[in-house]
Amino acid sequence: MNPVQFYKCLADETRLRCLMLIEHEDELCVCELTEALDESQPKVSRHLAQLRQCELLLDRKQGQWVYYRINPSLPDWAKSVLQQTNEANKAFLKVNLDSLFRMGDRPNRVASCC
Amino acid sequence: MNPVQFYKCLADETRLRCLMLIEHEDELCVCELTEALDESQPKVSRHLAQLRQCELLLDRKQGQWVYYRINPSLPDWAKSVLQQTNEANKAFLKVNLDSLFRMGDRPNRVASCC
């Protein structure tokens, strides 16, 4: 993982908030992120695709939903950066977490093993 | 320190290498960074100015040289991110450190207190 490419991924508000929300919630689908961020679906989807191409995120398709999670194969330093950023910037994420928890009709998780 | 602004500062190759070199050496002047990076002086200077404006770096003028150092007032999480990035990416910096150590006529440091 080239550190410049890694930080370019974090250097956009939409992408950083997506990463932090996913880090916080372990796994989120596109519609949840779209609601939490109050952004258009194509915009969120485009940024998620970029994070997937750079291998910061993995996705898992389940029915009509696509769930994104942090790539566990990221180097330790990168994972650590994401964790620390999250822990030290809770106020930054609050508005998005509030929207997420207020959201109705969130899809039911089914474990990927079933 | 807004995390998006912070990561935008790290999301450029010239700026990230400058930050990592300075982190490694505690303090470097513009001509040393210019030599270590093998980039034009205005380019290095411009990026350093940006890092100073964003308060990631502080500068100290001494004679004809301007020395840059990491701003010690950065939040702990940001300082930690810089340190971890450095420790986990030594190979990334090697070529620049080699150039720096090979450089002739490096300015003599004088402690800022004198």
Next chain:
DNA sequence: ATAATATATATGATTTTTCGTATATACAAG
């Protein structure tokens, strides 16, 4: 005073990134 060195900044061009909108694909429900 003149010349040389170190650094900063201005300017306009170029490149990169981001965006809105439209559209395509896949799945689910009826």
Next chain:
DNA sequence: CTTGTATATACGAAAAATCATATATATTAT
């Protein structure tokens, strides 16, 4: 099959970032 929902992508426009070059300022040396 049709409709609705979730997601992805294509395309051109707009915005932002970066750059090379020229030039300005400050300091040191002669």
